[in-house]
Amino acid sequence: NYDAYIVGGAIRDICFDLKPKDVDIVTNATPYEIKKIFRGSRIIGKRFKLVHIGYGRNIIEVSTFRKNAIMQNGFIKKDEKGKLLRDNLFGSEKDDIQRRDITINSLLYDPNKRIIIDYFDGFKDIKNKKIKVIGDPKKRFIEDPMRIIRIIRISSKLNLQIDKKLSGIMVTNIDLIRDIPSSRLFDEFCKMFTNGHAASCIVMLYNFNVLKILVPRLSDLMRNEKNLDKIKKLLKASDQRFEKKLTISISFVLSSLFWVLIKDEHKALLKKNKLSKIRSIFIAVDNFFSNFKQINIPKRIQYEMKTIWVNQIRLENTRGKKPIKLLNSDMFKISYDFFLLRNQIDEINNDIFLWWADFYKKKS
Ligand code: ATP
Ligand code: MG
Numbered sequence: 001n002y003d004a005y006i007v008g009g010a011i012r013d014i015c016f017d018l019k020p021k022d023v024d025i026v027t028n029a030t031p032y033e034i035k036k037i038f039r040g041s042r043i044i045g046k047r048f049k050l051v052h053i054g055y056g057r058n059i060i061e062v063s064t065f066r067k068n069a070i071m072q073n074g075f076i077k078k079d080e081k082g083k084l085l086r087d088n089l090f091g092s093e094k095d096d097i098q099r100r101d102i103t104i105n106s107l108l109y110d111p112n113k114r115i116i117i118d119y120f121d122g123f124k125d126i127k128n129k130k131i132k133v134i135g136d137p138k139k140r141f142i143e144d145p146m147r148i149i150r151i152i153r154i155s156s157k158l159n160l161q162i163d164k165k166l167s168g169i170m171v172t173n174i175d176l177i178r179d180i181p182s183s184r185l186f187d188e189f190c191k192m193f194t195n196g197h198a199a200s201c202i203v204m205l206y207n208f209n210v211l212k213i214l215v216p217r218l219s220d221l222m223r224n225e226k227n228l229d230k231i232k233k234l235l236k237a238s239d240q241r242f243e244k245k246l247t248i249s250i251s252f253v254l255s256s257l258f259w260v261l262i263k264d265e266h267k268a269l270l271k272k273n274k275l276s277k278i279r280s281i282f283i284a285v286d287n288f289f290s291n292f293k294q295i296n297i298p299k300r301i302q303y304e305m306k307t308i309w310v311n312q313i314r315l316e317n318t319r320g321k322k323p324i325k326l327l328n329s330d331m332f333k334i335s336y337d338f339f340l341l342r343n344q345i346d347e348i349n350n351d352i353f354l355w356w357a358d359f360y361k362k363k364s
Pocket of ligand 2: 008009010022023024
């Protein structure tokens with residue numbers, strides 16, 4: 001007999017009357033003990049082992065209580081800056097809760113006894129819609145700077161207040177986020193921009209100067225009210241899809257997010273060189289990806305973004321055989337959706353828009 005609790009985002013979201021995206025479970029059973037109980041479960045992870053239990057079509061992630069890090073001569077092992085180096089020891093229930101990021105993520109729910117265990121007054125903070133870091137915020141941000149971005153994501157999703165003191169600490173420590181590995185940032189970006197609150201999230205990332213560090217050129221462009229407004233409108237389209245429970249393509253959202261930047265670069269290139277519009281967009285896109293190292297966008301998604309962007313120029317052409325070729329190409333539908341979205345922000349010439357609407361209706 002073991003203890004097992006539902007923990008983290010799932011309990012938090014239920015308390016906010018939202019349907020949880022996934023359920024995380026913590027237990028005092030070790031991965032091998034868990035595997036013995038659940039047939040068809042799988043142990044995953046190298047440093048810290050977790051168990052995936054198949055449940056219908058879903059996978060439930062179960063982890064053993066963790067302790068924060070290794071104590072060495074009475075100190076937790078960190079690098080010279082204070083960043084956590086290892087994170088792989090089994091611990092107690094309290095240990096596990098203590099290493100979580102914010103109080104509203106720290107509730108444990110015991111489904112057998114039907115009780116909530118609340119070490120850090122997380123329930124009160126849920127009721128008051130408050131974000132509070134567990135422990136000393138500065139130290140927790142040094143241990144793992146991703147926590148700054150997580151706070152932004154979670155407060156934009158749940159419409160929570162970040163008080164002055166905490167926002168001050170976030171902003172003064174913002175440089176730490178340069179150390180986050182680019183692949184981890186990509187995963188976090190996926191969560192941020194597909195959770196139905198992409199528009200408010202980008203405004204927060206901009207206000208907290210996160211964007212200035214991750215994508216400085218976009219941050220500069222957002223100082224212009226018109227660009228800011230465009231980005232918000234483009235992202236709201238994805239937020240509305242979320243509301244309607246439709247799927248959201250990460251390539252589409254990222255294409256929306258960086259569009260003003262691509263457009264700006266395209267315009268500059270056209271001014272500078274005597275190249276065609278189509279050549280220039282290829283160069284603009286290639287420049288963008290080769291200068292963009294902070295967030296590791298997988299090659300397949302880069303390819304899709306590139307196609308969506310390049311197709312915006314191809315869609316300007318309504319003559320000859322090219323439109324029909326484009327219509328029959330792989331990524332036409334998603335590119336055309338982006339074109340329709342751009343029409344809503346008045347970027348499309350009305351004759352071209354009407355021509356495509358008619359052509360599309362006839363041919364499909
Ligand atoms: P979502 O609804 O997007 O899944 P979440 O809060 O559940 O949000 P997860 O990444 O699934 O986010 O993490 C599950 C739990 O693990 C969190 O609720 C939090 O308690 C803890 N956690 C996740 N990342 C960190 C971190 N960087 N530092 C401390 N605790 C974390
Ligand atoms: Mg979760």
